[in-house]
Amino acid sequence: MPATSKAQQKAAGAALSAKRGETKKSEIKGASKGMYESMSEKQLEEFAETKRKGLPEKKSDS
Numbered sequence: 484m485p486a487t488s489k490a491q492q493k494a495a496g497a498a499l500s501a502k503r504g505e506t507k508k509s510e511i512k513g514a515s516k517g518m519y520e521s522m523s524e525k526q527l528e529e530f531a532e533t534k535r536k537g538l539p540e541k542k543s544d545s
Contacts, residue, residue, distance in 0.1 A: 486533040495530030
């Protein structure tokens with residue numbers, strides 16, 4: 484499942500970095516922390532590898 488916004492893609496990248504031990508878990512916050520706790524490394528990879536070209540900055544509410 485690809486990310487639907489640039490913000491979501493960035494948050495997944497930060498969570499993935501913490502999941503792999505490249506970043507301390509205490510350094511992530513907000514959406515990244517939620518993703519870290521609720522998603523597998525495989526799921527995070529799918530979100531993080533989404534190309535950012537053409538994605539909105541943030542997901543719309545509709």
